[in-house]
Amino acid sequence: MSKKQLILESALELFAKQGFEATSVQQITEHAGISKGAFYLSFKSKDELIIGLIDHFMMEFISDIDHVVKNHNDDKNLLNEFYKAAFHSFQKHSDFAKIFIKEQSQTVNEELITKMHHYDKLIDKIILGMLERLYGGEVRHTKYDLIYCVKGFIHTYSHLFLFFNVPLDLNQLSQSLAEKTYLLARHSETTFISEELYQSFNEMPDEQVTKEQIIEIIEQKIEEVEESTESESLVLLKQHIQKPSLSPAIVKGLLSNLKDHPKCKQISYLLRNYLEL
Amino acid sequence: MSKKQLILESALELFAKQGFEATSVQQITEHAGISKGAFYLSFKSKDELIIGLIDHFMMEFISDIDHVVKNHNDDKNLLNEFYKAAFHSFQKHSDFAKIFIKEQSQTVNEELITKMHHYDKLIDKIILGMLERLYGGEVRHTKYDLIYCVKGFIHTYSHLFLFFNVPLDLNQLSQSLAEKTYLLARHSETTFISEELYQSFNEMPDEQVTKEQIIEIIEQKIEEVEESTESESLVLLKQHIQKPSLSPAIVKGLLSNLKDHPKCKQISYLLRNYLEL
């Protein structure tokens, strides 16, 4: 086994047990039976290691479930096979799955957050494709909620076999979740995550928006909006962004004028992030 | 604001942002504008701080949702109100909610794991009570699965408003989750988590509150509360706990004096469990 592989496996095990922050490079190298210096021949830093781990296993997980969805022709069993693939992948790489669950909202490292968000979007896309294929227009208004339900199911039930040492029948589990997903897809009628809302989660946090972009969008919205309150608020906020002059309380108030207007919700979100409110 | 409170609030904010491990005592004291030594006048250690935080907020969260379930009489809206209470509590204490989600499977500290497990069981018990009340024998075989679904819903949807800066209509969200829960309760037929399996997860030794702890909290509340009814009820209950003398009806009456007072909800919940009412 290559030295790099040896380090990866030791790190995997220790990160799963203790978490990333709480595991030192020293511990990893001792566990792998090599010197500390040797670690830095294979990896530039401890951060590069965790990013490598996550890249490797996330791509494996994602291609696992994507393969099932893309290649399974029997629609009647697709949901079942999907859950089976997901749980088997989690079980096969249970150490990684533990890290994934522990670190997914934990880490300080900016690159890792972006990465996680990126992979999360990929998973969403696969689930969405599956739901559209199975239920088509029937889930037109509920599909984004269904994505969240499916992910919620996987998350809670994963806990059972990852963190308790109980042997589970994953086939039975998948069967049971497939039924639940089917029920929700067929009968659920209320929408919470609209197309628009879903987009607003998944556009933004990736790259930082520039001042110029913000102002451009504001100007666009000023043209669109007819109500005077919203319009005036937008003008004032535009001036404030070009040359900060308003007190935080006023800015907050102006933003709250916008937050419920259908055409201004998005810019309100953007501004709140941009102004770090 | 007391020094202890100041430290708690600074720590809450920093833990939410960076996680427990990644936040140093130095940072907390700098943020609170006090010296490092002063920290150790209020807390024996950094561990004691996080345990205190978790105890405080988990009890508040649990008594919040318990209060809704116990006191809401309109069964038709109970699920909705339950989700509303849970999400409002998360939103009100969003810094804590972030810590809770980040650290719930993260921590190395043994005491914290036991504590989390204990609180998780309390939440299960409340959800279970609600499901049994609403659906009775109908969910006899699926109730434990339903608990996990409810927790899964809360977990995934919490992410939306905790980690993205998007304003959400929590009423609409609760409504939508209530519908989903209803659908699953009414139509789901496959069982995965059997009574037996559920028990095997929860075998771990339970954490019992001692008489001394209860009395200590009551004494603390007596100081805080101004209203005479609540205050007198607390004094009587304290005497009863030290030396049982009151009839069950009287005890029940005294407890119901407390159950709606914001500062006494928690002790009311504790006493109800302790006295097994």
Place this chain on the structure above:
DNA sequence: TATACTAATGACTGGTCGGTCATTTGTCAA
């Protein structure tokens, strides 16, 4: 004002951290 007390400080300790690098060890072909 003098005294007695508590509250608060921050320099300090003993460690551990991630990361570096001069040195040693191992492995070749010549």
Place this chain on the structure above:
DNA sequence: TTGACAAATGACCGACCAGTCATTAGTATA
């Protein structure tokens, strides 16, 4: 056997960690 080169080591670095404690500042009483 030698010399050239790569692989591997672990002592070492500066930074930071949780936690301590001698000292000082602040306050209330006599």
